[in-house]
Amino acid sequence: MYKDKIKEACGIIGIYGHDEAAKLAYLGLYALQHRGQESAGIVTIDSSGKSYEIKEMGLVSEIFDEKKLNYLKGNKAIGHVRYSTTGSTTIENAQPIKVNYINGPLAVAHNGNLINSQEIRFALEKSGSIFESTVDSEILVHLIAKNNMYDFVEAVKNSLKELKGAFSFVILNKDFLIAARDPNGFRPLEVGQIDGTYIVASETCAFDLLNAKRIFTVEPGEIVVFSKDGVKTEKFAERQRSAMCVFEFIYFARPDSFIFNRTVNDIRRELGRQLGKEAPCEADVVIPVPDSGVIAAIGYSETTGIKYDMGLIRNHYIGRTFIEPEQAIRDFGVKLKLNSVREILEGKRVVVIDDSIVRGTTSRKIAKMIKQAGAKEIHYRISSPPIFNPCFYGMDFPTRTELIANNHTIEEIRKYLRVDSLAYLSLDGLIKAIGGKKDKFCMACFDGDYPLPFDNKQNKFMFEK
Numbered sequence: 001m002y003k004d005k006i007k008e009a010c011g012i013i014g015i016y017g018h019d020e021a022a023k024l025a026y027l028g029l030y031a032l033q034h035r036g037q038e039s040a041g042i043v044t045i046d047s048s049g050k051s052y053e054i055k056e057m058g059l060v061s062e063i064f065d066e067k068k069l070n071y072l073k074g075n076k077a078i079g080h081v082r083y084s085t086t087g088s089t090t091i092e093n094a095q096p097i098k099v100n101y102i103n104g105p106l107a108v109a110h111n112g113n114l115i116n117s118q119e120i121r122f123a124l125e126k127s128g129s130i131f132e133s134t135v136d137s138e139i140l141v142h143l144i145a146k147n148n149m150y151d152f153v154e155a156v157k158n159s160l161k162e163l164k165g166a167f168s169f170v171i172l173n174k175d176f177l178i179a180a181r182d183p184n185g186f187r188p189l190e191v192g193q194i195d196g197t198y199i200v201a202s203e204t205c206a207f208d209l210l211n212a213k214r215i216f217t218v219e220p221g222e223i224v225v226f227s228k229d230g231v232k233t234e235k236f237a238e239r240q241r242s243a244m245c246v247f248e249f250i251y252f253a254r255p256d257s258f259i260f261n262r263t264v265n266d267i268r269r270e271l272g273r274q275l276g277k278e279a280p281c282e283a284d285v286v287i288p289v290p291d292s293g294v295i296a297a298i299g300y301s302e303t304t305g306i307k308y309d310m311g312l313i314r315n316h317y318i319g320r321t322f323i324e325p326e327q328a329i330r331d332f333g334v335k336l337k338l339n340s341v342r343e344i345l346e347g348k349r350v351v352v353i354d355d356s357i358v359r360g361t362t363s364r365k366i367a368k369m370i371k372q373a374g375a376k377e378i379h380y381r382i383s384s385p386p387i388f389n390p391c392f393y394g395m396d397f398p399t400r401t402e403l404i405a406n407n408h409t410i411e412e413i414r415k416y417l418r419v420d421s422l423a424y425l426s427l428d429g430l431i432k433a434i435g436g437k438k439d440k441f442c443m444a445c446f447d448g449d450y451p452l453p454f455d456n457k458q459n460k461f462m463f464e465k
């Protein structure tokens with residue numbers, strides 16, 4: 001499959017005040033499926049304080065059916081879709097994480113990565129806490145339980161203060177749904193409404209499916225508390241250096257989402273336009289690597305005047321497992337996902353737009369596929385700068401040495417891909433495309449300027465979300 005694509009860590013949803021909260025959460029998770037495809041879960045709590053939970057490995061549409069959703073009773077719910085790396089793909093690590101503590105049921109769902117997780121976990125284990133998973137997110141339920149001398153909202157605020165790193169959380173107990181975003185604002189978190197129901201989601205595409213209206217953003221360092229008394233916003237920490245993840249715009253978020261106060265589609269198209277200005281070429285057709293390259297390719301075509309077409313078609317309907325013939329098929333994984341359209345490519349000088357190159361292995365296979373379809377020339381254009389550094393804030397990047405740009409020149413990468421030319425968007429071009437506001441964003445994977453210091457050794461859970 002797309003083994004060298006960066007994987008988004010998670011998507012989260014929260015519902016407050018609807019008799020079919022689980023069904024709304026299910027639909028919201030379905031819209032957020034692109035943020036994680038390995039496991040999904042929903043926890044609900046009913047008016048008597050009883051909790052219900054279903055989490056399984058697989059896609060949202062595979063896991064939930066009418067019977068399961070009817071089992072998930074209650075008018076408030078949280079849900080989660082998750083991606084994880086090999087080794088931690090276990091049901092124990094699926095979310096939401098639900099426990100029963102002295103004050104009843106408590107569940108959390110997390111998008112991001114905590115950089116002081118090991119330190120806190122060690123201290124908690126020393127004082128008797130027993131962990132059930134290896135995900136950093138479990139720390140929050142232990143901290144909330146430890147803070148049980150305070151009322152619930154204060155307990156949550158005190159617990160969040162101890163965390164460092166990237167986090168957007170939804171937290172549920174018998175009385176409250178709480179949404180929280182870290183003081184740097186790494187990951188998006190939006191609040192929407194339909195009639196009397198509140199919805200919290202990683203991206204607004206979840207609202208559209210539910211016919212809900214976006215009402216505001218959970219600001220960095222804030223919690224939003226939903227309860228029978230209405231909606232209340234409180235600060236749990238001072239805002240820190242703004243560090244919205246620029247990769248959400250480049251690749252992760254859906255183009256029809258509105259996050260970080262911008263429409264993803266607009267930024268992604270602007271990335272393509274900038275790329276067209278910086279790295280035009282003589283060609284007959286511009287094609288995207290679908291789906292993430294589509295909008296940037298349209299932008300590139302607008303700037304250069306080169307005709308846009310769909311020279312690669314993606315199969316969206318892939319389940320979890322594939323039976324490969326015993327006689328292994330060459331490049332099986334990529335072929336399963338993408339196929340070339342010979343009529344568009346044959347005899348043509350082709351510009352291929354992709355959002356990023358990680359290890360380079362998939363790009364090389366795609367270039368080969370295009371060549372085999374008869375392209376005369378292949379010009380690879382990347383709508384983001386070269387990735388030199390791993391992410392410590394919730395994205396699953398390979399190690400620094402596995403990132404092809406880290407130890408190869410652009411010319412060496414071009415040769416490896418076996419294409420006629422290769423160009424990336426410049427860092428300046430990226431900054432222009434996002435409105436010139438570099439200081440608002442994290443771009444550490446490109447420029448190495450990490451907004452939050454971290455200890456490389458301490459975070460063994462770093463890639464286990």
Ligand code: SF4
Nearest residue numbers: 245246391442444445
């Ligand atoms: S390092 Fe890159 S992927 Fe990670 S938060 Fe920063 S911009 Fe996003």
